[in-house]
Amino acid sequence: MSRRDRLSGNEAVAYAMRQINPDVFAAFPITPSTEIPQYFAQYVADGQVDTEFVTVESEHSSMSTCIGAEAAGVRAVTATSSCGLAYMYEMLYVAASARLPITLACVNRALTGPININNDHSDSMGARDAGWIQIYSENNQEAYDNYLQAMRIAETPDVRLPIMICQDGFITSHAVENIELEDDQAVKAFVGEYEPENYLLKHENPLAVGPYDTSPYYMEHKVQQAQAMKNAKTAILDVAADFARTFGRTYGFFEEYRMEDAEAAIVLIGSTAGTAKTCVDQMRAAGHKVGLIKLRVFRPFPAEELAAALSHVKAAAVMDKSEGFSGCGGPVFADTRSACYDLKERPRLINIVYGLGGRDCAVEDLERVYQYLLRIARTGEEGPVYLHMGQRSLDKEVL
Amino acid sequence: MSDKRLEIRWHGRGGQGAKTACMLLADAAFAAGKYVQGFPEYGPERMGAPITAYNRISDERCSVHSYIYNPDYVVVVDETLLSSVDVTHGLKEDGAVVINSAKPVSELRPYLHGYEGEVYTIDARKISEECLGAYFPNTPMLAAVVEVSKVLDPDRFVQDMEASFQHKFATKPQVIEGNMRCLEESMKEVRAQ
Amino acid sequence: MTRSALDINEQIPWQEITPGGEIAEGGTARMIKTGAWRQNCPVWDADKCKQCLLCAPFCPDSSIPVKDCLRGDFDYDHCKGCGICWQVCPFDAIHMVKEGEE
Numbered sequence: 003m004s005r006r007d008r009l010s011g012n013e014a015v016a017y018a019m020r021q022i023n024p025d026v027f028a029a030f031p032i033t034p035s036t037e038i039p040q041y042f043a044q045y046v047a048d049g050q051v052d053t054e055f056v057t058v059e060s061e062h063s064s065m066s067t068c069i070g071a072e073a074a075g076v077r078a079v080t081a082t083s084s085c086g087l088a089y090m091y092e093m094l095y096v097a098a099s100a101r102l103p104i105t106l107a108c109v110n111r112a113l114t115g116p117i118n119i120n121n122d123h124s125d126s127m128g129a130r131d132a133g134w135i136q137i138y139s140e141n142n143q144e145a146y147d148n149y150l151q152a153m154r155i156a157e158t159p160d161v162r163l164p165i166m167i168c169q170d171g172f173i174t175s176h177a178v179e180n181i182e183l184e185d186d187q188a189v190k191a192f193v194g195e196y197e198p199e200n201y202l203l204k205h206e207n208p209l210a211v212g213p214y215d216t217s218p219y220y221m222e223h224k225v226q227q228a229q230a231m232k233n234a235k236t237a238i239l240d241v242a243a244d245f246a247r248t249f250g251r252t253y254g255f256f257e258e259y260r261m262e263d264a265e266a267a268i269v270l271i272g273s274t275a276g277t278a279k280t281c282v283d284q285m286r287a288a289g290h291k292v293g294l295i296k297l298r299v300f301r302p303f304p305a306e307e308l309a310a311a312l313s314h315v316k317a318a319a320v321m322d323k324s325e326g327f328s329g330c331g332g333p334v335f336a337d338t339r340s341a342c343y344d345l346k347e348r349p350r351l352i353n354i355v356y357g358l359g360g361r362d363c364a365v366e367d368l369e370r371v372y373q374y375l376l377r378i379a380r381t382g383e384e385g386p387v388y389l390h391m392g393q394r395s396l397d398k399e400v401l
Numbered sequence: 402m403s404d405k406r407l408e409i410r411w412h413g414r415g416g417q418g419a420k421t422a423c424m425l426l427a428d429a430a431f432a433a434g435k436y437v438q439g440f441p442e443y444g445p446e447r448m449g450a451p452i453t454a455y456n457r458i459s460d461e462r463c464s465v466h467s468y469i470y471n472p473d474y475v476v477v478v479d480e481t482l483l484s485s486v487d488v489t490h491g492l493k494e495d496g497a498v499v500i501n502s503a504k505p506v507s508e509l510r511p512y513l514h515g516y517e518g519e520v521y522t523i524d525a526r527k528i529s530e531e532c533l534g535a536y537f538p539n540t541p542m543l544a545a546v547v548e549v550s551k552v553l554d555p556d557r558f559v560q561d562m563e564a565s566f567q568h569k570f571a572t573k574p575q576v577i578e579g580n581m582r583c584l585e586e587s588m589k590e591v592r593a594q
Numbered sequence: 595m596t597r598s599a600l601d602i603n604e605q606i607p608w609q610e611i612t613p614g615g616e617i618a619e620g621g622t623a624r625m626i627k628t629g630a631w632r633q634n635c636p637v638w639d640a641d642k643c644k645q646c647l648l649c650a651p652f653c654p655d656s657s658i659p660v661k662d663c664l665r666g667d668f669d670y671d672h673c674k675g676c677g678i679c680w681q682v683c684p685f686d687a688i689h690m691v692k693e694g695e696e
Contacts, residue, residue, distance in 0.1 A: 008431040034443075101614040119443060141466070162613060173466050177440035178427045180462065200597075200618055210617040222608035223615055230613075276464030360443075364467040 004182045004249065011139070011174035014146040014181055015081070015107045015167070016041035021189040022153065023051045024105075025076035025196075028067035030058050032086035033119045034171035035109035039081060061086040065093035065104075072102040073211045075201025077153065079104070083171055084111035087125045091132070097164045098133025099227060100212050103156030104164040106134070107149065110272070110323075111171040112359040120360020121171040123271065124324040127333045133227055135165040135234050136301040140275045143181050145169040147251055148298075150184070151241045153193055158237040161230050170273040172360070184249055192248050231302045238299055255304035257296040258311055260286060264293030266375035267312065267349075269338055270321040271297045274356075274363050281368040292372045297334065305341035312342060315349040316379035319371050323357045331355075331388045350384050354401065356391040367391065370401050406459035407552045408469045412488050413478035416448040418539030422478070423454035425543055425565070430458045432561040433553050438463060451486055458552050476546050477501060478525075478538050483512035494518045499545050499591065501525040501538050506593070521549050523591040532582040540580050541587035548588040559584060599625055624672075628655060632675035635693045638667055642687035649679035649688065 009017065016038050019027070027046075029039035039055075046055045054071075058064045064080045071078035082090065087108060097104050113124040126136060135155060139145040148167045156165040169175055184192075200209050215223060235255070242253040257275070260282050261267060268278055275296035285292045295311055297304075312318055320339070322332025331339070335353035342348050354371060357363045371391070378384055391401040409426070413419025420441045427439030438457040444450070455469045473496040477488050480502040489498055497519040500509055506520045513520065525541035533540075547558050562584055566577045597618035602611065612618070643665070650658040650665055657673035659666045680688040 008427060008437055099614060100616075141464075170466075172440070172443050176443070177438055177466070178424055179438050180431065180436050200616065207618055208620040210620060210622065211614065213615045213617060215615050218604040219602075219611065219615060222606065222611045223613075225608040226611065226613060229608075273466040276466045279464045362468050364470060365465060 004184050007181055007183050008178050009142055009181050009183075010037070010176055010178050011142040011145045011169045012037035012109065012176065013041060014142045014183075015149050015169070016045070017183060018146050018149040018189070019079060019107075020045045020051055021184075021186050022077075022150075022193050023190075024053055024079045026054045026056060026067065026071035026078040028056050028058055028064035028071075028078065028080045030061050030064045030080075030082070030086065032061070032083050034111055034121075034175045035081045035083040035086070035107065037175070038107055038109070061089040062093060065090040065097060068104045068106075069093060069097050069100065069102055072097075072104050073100065073201065074203045075196075075198055077105070077196045079107070081107035081109065083109045084113050084119075084125045087129060088113055091129070094129055094132040094134060094164075096212065099223065101162040101227070101230065102164060103153065103162055105149075105152045105156060106164065106166045108166045108168040109171045109175045110168050118359040119171075121173050121273075122323045122358045122360070123168075124358070126166060126168050127324040127326065129166070130301055130333060133163065133231070134301060135161075135163050135231070135238075135299075137165065137167055137238075137299055138271045138297065139167065139169040139174065140273055140296060141174050142169075142177070142179050143251075144253075144298075145174060146181060146183070147245065147249070147253065150189060150193060151238075151245050151253070153196070154241045154244075155234065155237045157196055157198075158233070158241075159199070160233045161237045163227075163230050163234060168272070173273040182251075188248065192245070234302050235304065238302075253298060255297075255299045255307050256311070257294075257298065259294040259296065261293035261295065261311060261315075263291055264314075265291040265316045265379045266372055267293045267295060267315045267318040268321055268368065268371060268375075269295045269297060269308070269312070269318060269334065270323070271300065271334060272323065274321070274323070274368075277363060277365055278368050281365045281372065284365065285369065285372055290372065290376060292376070300334070300337075303337045303341070305337070308338060309341040309345050312338075312349050313345050313347065317350040317352075317375040317384075319352050319354050319375055321354045321356055321371070323355075325355055325358065335388075350378050350382075351387070352378070352384065353388045354391050355389070361392045363392065367401075374401060406457060406461075406463060407474070407550060408472045409456040409458070409474045409476065409546060409550070409552075410469050410472040410492075411454040411456075411476045411478065412482050412486055413452055413454070413539075414448075414482065415450045415452050417478050418537060419452055419476075419478045419542075420454045422476075422539035422543045423456055425539070425562075426456050426458075426546070428565055429543075429547070429558055429561050430456075430553055432565070433557055435459065435553075436462045442468060451482055472496065474499065474546060474550050476542055478542050480504070480509070483509065487514050489513045489516035489518075492516060492518065497521055497549055497593070499523065499542070499549050501542055503527065519593050521545065521591055521593045523587055525587065528583055528586045528590065532586060533576070533579040537583075540583045544584040544587035545591040548591050555588060559588075627671050628674050629657075629669075629671045632670075632673060632693050634675040634677060634690045635670075636668060636673065636675065636677065636680055636688050636690055638665075639687045639689070642685050644685050644687070646684065648682050648684065652678050652682050654678065
C-alpha cells in the first residue's frame with residue numbers, strides 16, 4: 003500500500019535509500035545535497051539500516067570508496083552536487099569503465115564560477131560523457147521513483163553501468179511537496195538483491211579489476227561500454243514497465259505533455275517541466291496548439307524516439323539549463339538537433355539557455371517562449387537559433 | 402489548476418524561523434488534506450540576513466516550480482525589514498499583508514509602497530514572550546496568517562498543530578502548552594486597522 | 595565469456611573480451627616473462643652470501659626466491675636487472691654483468 007506524505011526531494015531520496023538499505027554509503031557534504039547523507043546518518047544511528055556509512059575526506063574519496071565497495075561485490079551509493087561532482091571527475095570515468103553499477107544522487111547545482119549554490123544543470127551536463135546513465139526528475143515524487151528504479155537498471159547484466167539520479171537543487175531538493183511513498187517490503191521486493199556474477203571478494207573465483215589497458219585492448223573495452231549504454235535503453239523501459247505494474251506510476255525516456263496535435267513544443271529537463279505544464283494548460287485553454295517534452299533520460303540519449311515525438315511539430319525550443327560554451331548552443335540542444343537531422347520533415351529548432359545559477363523561470367517566461375515559437379510556426383521565419391533568456395540587457399532581447 | 406490555489410510569501414531574517422513557519426504551514430495544510438508546496442529562497446544565509454520563503458496550497462497538485470510573484474498573502478516576521486525590502490511587491494490588492502508589529506497600521510503604511518490592500522498586525526513579540534518566555538515569532542505568525550487567510554479551518558488547524566507539537570516536542574513536553582497558547586492568542590489578537 | 599588471463603589476447607573481438615578488462619584470477623603478472631627486458635644481469639655468489647636476506651625484500655619484482663629462510667638463485671624469468679639487490683648487498687655477494695655475457 004502506498005502512503006501519502008509530504009517530503010522534500012532530499013528527504014524523498016534519503017527515504018528511498020533507507021528502504022533499499024544499501025551496503026555502503028560514501029558520505030561527503032556539499033550544498034544542496036548535504037541533507038541526503040544527513041538524513042541517512044540518522045537512519046544509521048537509529049539502526050534502521052545496516053549500511054556501512056563511510057565519512058570520507060573528499061568527493062574523490064567518496065567515489066573511490068564506492069568503486070572499491072562495488073568491485074568487492076556490494077551496493078554502494080553516494081550523493082553530491084556541483085563542485086563535489088567535479089572533484090569526482092576522474093573516478094566517475096573509472097566507475098563507468100570498470101562497469102560498476104554505483105548509484106549517485108546528484109542534486110543539480112551550478113558549477114562554479116562565479117561561486118553560486120543555486121540550481122542549474124552545469125554539473126551533471128559536464129559529466130555527460132563520463133559513461134554514466136543519467137536520469138532527471140521533475141519533482142520529489144520523480145526523484146523518489148527514479149531512485150527506486152536506478153539499481154535495477156544499472157545492475158542489469160548487459161548494462162552494468164553506474165547511474166546518476168538527478169534533481170534540481172533547492173527547487174525540488176528543499177521544497178516540501180506531497181508525495182506517495184511505497185511500502186518498505188514492496189520496495190525491497192521491487193529493487194531486489196544485488197547478485198553480481200563476479201566480484202573481488204568471491205573467494206572461489208578471485209578477480210582482478212581495473213587493469214592497465216594497452217592500445218590493443220582499450221578500443222574493444224570502449225566499444226563494449228558504448229554497447230552497454232545502448233543496452234541501457236531496453237533496461238530503462240523494462241524496469242519502468244515493472245515499476246508501473248507494481249506501483250502504478252508510468253515512466254519512459256521522456257514525458258509528452260499535450261503533444262498530440264502540437265504545432266509548437268518545448269523540450270527541457272527537470273523542475274521547469276512542471277511550470278511549463280501549467281503554461282501549456284493555460285495556452286491550450288486559450289486555443290494555442292502547444293505541448294511539452296520533458297526529457298527524463300539524457301544518457302543514453304533517446305534520439306530516435308525524441309525525433310519521432312518532434313516530427314509533427316512546426317517549431318520547437320530546446321531549453322538548456324547549462325551553457326555548454328560551444329558557442330552554438332547547449333548540450334540538450336546539440337543532441338536533440340542531431341537526433342532530428344534524419345527526419346524527412348524537421349521542425350524549426352531553436353535553443354534557449356535559461357535558469358543559470360538559480361535564475362527563476364516562471365509561467366510567464368515560458369509563455370513568451372511559446373508565443374515566439376508560434377510566430378515562427380506561422381511565418382516560417384526562424385531568426386537567431388541560439389538565445390539566452392532571463393538576463394538583464396542593454397539591448398532589446400528576443401525573449 | 403484550482404482556482405482556490407493560495408500563494409503565500411514569507412519575509413523574515415535568518416534565525417527567526419520564517420522557513421520553519423513556512424514548513425509548518427505546509428505540514429498543517431497537508432494534514433488538512435491539501436496539496437502543498439513549502440520552499441525557501443536560498444541565498445547566502447546568515448543570522449539576520451533577509452530571507453524569503455513560499456507556500457502554495459491547493460486542492461489539486463500544483464506543478465509550478467517558480468518563485469511566487471503575485472502572492473495572495475504576505476507575512477512579515479520582522480518589521481525592521483519594511484525599510485529595506487519591498488514586502489508588498491506584487492501582492493494582490495484583494496489579499497493582505499500580516500506584519501509582526503506592535504505599531505498601528507497608520508505607522509506601517511508609509512513603508513508599503515502604496516499598497517492599498519488590507520494590512521493586519523500582530524504583536525508576536527508580546528505573545529511569544531508571555532506564552533513562551535522568549536522571543537520565537539514564527540508560531541504566532543503562522544497562526545495569524547491562518548486566521549487571516551482562512552486557508553485552513555482554524556479549529557482543525559489548532560488540533561493538527563497540537564498533534565504536530567506533541568510529535569515535534571516529544572522530548573520536551575513542557576513547551577507544548579506554551580506554543581498552543583501562542584497559537585490561540587495570536588488568532589484572537591491579529592487585527593486589521 | 596573468456597575470463598582467464600591466458601585466454602585474453604590481442605585476437606579477442608570486442609564482444610568476447612571481459613567487461614572493464616577484469617580478469618577472473620589473481621597473480622597473472624607471473625605469466626609475463628619480464629626477464630626478457632633485462633640488459634644487465636645480477637649474479638649471485640653463494641660463497642660470499644651470508645644469507646642476511648636484505649636483498650629479497652628490496653627486489654621490486656619478487657625475483658629472489660626464499661625458501662626455509664634461505665635465498666636461492668635469481669628467478670631470471672622475471673628479474674629485470676635493475677641492480678637494487680647489488681646496491682643493497684653488504685657483502686659483495688652480488689655483481690652485475692652485461693646481459694648475455696658470462
